[in-house]
Amino acid sequence: MKELYVVSGVTGMTGSELARQAVGAGTKVIGFDNFFASSFASVEDLRENPLFVFHPFDLNDPEQMETVRREVLAEAPRVDRIVYVNCAAVVHTEHFYHVNRTFQTNVVGMKQFLDQAIAVGADTYINCSTSEVYSMASWAEGGVKESDYIRLANAEHSQRTSYATGKLLTEFFLRDAVDEGQIKGCSIRFANVYSKSELYPKHIIPHILRQLRDTGGVELLENSRKNRRTFLYNADSCSAVLALIRTPSALDGSVYNVATEEEISILDLVRLCADKLGVADPKITFNGYRASDPERRVLNTEKIRSRTGWAPSVPLEQGIEACVRELTK
Numbered sequence: 358m359k360e361l362y363v364v365s366g367v368t369g370m371t372g373s374e375l376a377r378q379a380v381g382a383g384t385k386v387i388g389f390d391n392f393f394a395s396s397f398a399s400v401e402d403l404r405e406n407p408l409f410v411f412h413p414f415d416l417n418d419p420e421q422m423e424t425v426r427r428e429v430l431a432e433a434p435r436v437d438r439i440v441y442v443n444c445a446a447v448v449h450t451e452h453f454y455h456v457n458r459t460f461q462t463n464v465v466g467m468k469q470f471l472d473q474a475i476a477v478g479a480d481t482y483i484n485c486s487t488s489e490v491y492s493m494a495s496w497a498e499g500g501v502k503e504s505d506y507i508r509l510a511n512a513e514h515s516q517r518t519s520y521a522t523g524k525l526l527t528e529f530f531l532r533d534a535v536d537e538g539q540i541k542g543c544s545i546r547f548a549n550v551y552s553k554s555e556l557y558p559k560h561i562i563p564h565i566l567r568q569l570r571d572t573g574g575v576e577l578l579e580n581s582r583k584n585r586r587t588f589l590y591n592a593d594s595c596s597a598v599l600a601l602i603r604t605p606s607a608l609d610g611s612v613y614n615v616a617t618e619e620e621i622s623i624l625d626l627v628r629l630c631a632d633k634l635g636v637a638d639p640k641i642t643f644n645g646y647r648a649s650d651p652e653r654r655v656l657n658t659e660k661i662r663s664r665t666g667w668a669p670s671v672p673l674e675q676g677i678e679a680c681v682r683e684l685t686k
């Protein structure tokens with residue numbers, strides 16, 4: 358079957374790996390990104406590949422999205438299946454506390470991209486949501502499940518959940534479109550994706566690695582005295598998207614957790630990074646505090662594993678080694 362993938366945020370962590378793997382498997386990709394949190398460097402190896410079409414476009418620009426729509430329609434007669442994957446988003450934690458920074462792209466942009474997918478007759482829409490939606494009850498015995506009720510921090514506590522509620526709304530848009538028979542698809546709740554080519558210096562793994570490399574120490578938020586997280590390498594976030602695309606029975610409008618079960622404290626993460634960088638006895642200092650930041654976030658991934666056979670393949674230690682090689686080359 359001949360497929361076409363249309364990928365927003367294609368130079369980001371998940372989008373770039375998805376484009377690479379899809380093109381490697383002979384699938385044409387039309388992708389775009391406005392370089393809000395990435396650069397073309399992440400897909401440089403695809404520059405000359407005729408299966409990869411890239412535009413420096415903004416999801417919120419109607420004229421640019423019209424160009425994408427026309428290109429997809431021109432390609433449509435030559436393919437059996439069109440798959441839209443919405444990776445574009447304002448993602449990083451510092452933005453979560455600013456409701457206006459995330460709303461336009463994450464909510465309105467997602468909906469307009471979905472409307473376009475339906476209008477061009479796409480078969481599938483993959484909606485990248487987030488594990489942030491679990492807010493304050495972010496872990497449970499065996500991990501939080503997609504069907505668990507959610508305990509949200511709200512405007513009485515901080516603005517943080519504005520990001521999560523926006524993403525949660527996108528899950529409803531997608532579900533509605535599938536229930537109405539307009540398209541197939543699903544939403545994915547990722548937890549803490551990282552990659553060796555991540556550009557965003559404030560994200561926790563690049564922050565720790567760069568500070569350790571440059572100063573031999575690291576400054577963390579007060580929250581990091583207690584916080585624990587799982588981290589998902591972008592090859593694995595990408596393979597989850599592909600596993601879902603390739604399992605039509607899973608594209609029922611529902612939600613899938615995608616994460617590892619390898620939980621680590623932020624303090625142990627610093628020690629692991631220091632060890633891989635060859636920094637002995639790293640100096641850790643604490644400054645600043647984030648309200649409504651859950652101490653743990655552990656997802657139950659039984660649903661995607663049982664329905665698609667997906668499992669993460671890159672252990673944290675191996676992923677950190679790849680990041681260190683990239684940082685020190």
Ligand SMILES: NC(=O)c1ccc[n+]([C@@H]2O[C@H](COP(=O)([O-])OP(=O)(O)OC[C@H]3O[C@@H](n4cnc5c(N)ncnc54)[C@H](O)[C@@H]3O)[C@@H](O)[C@H]2O)c1
Nearest residue numbers: 366369370371391393394395415416445446485547549550
């Ligand atoms: N990174 C994580 O830890 C994480 C966690 C949960 C969910 N997610 C979700 O997964 C998806 C993929 O994120 P990622 O991990 O690849 O992060 P990422 O930041 O690397 O990728 C997002 C991409 O979207 C682009 N972008 C932002 N605004 C845009 C706009 N208006 N028009 C076009 N492009 C735009 C950015 O430049 C970036 O390349 C996102 O929807 C994100 O919300 C990510």
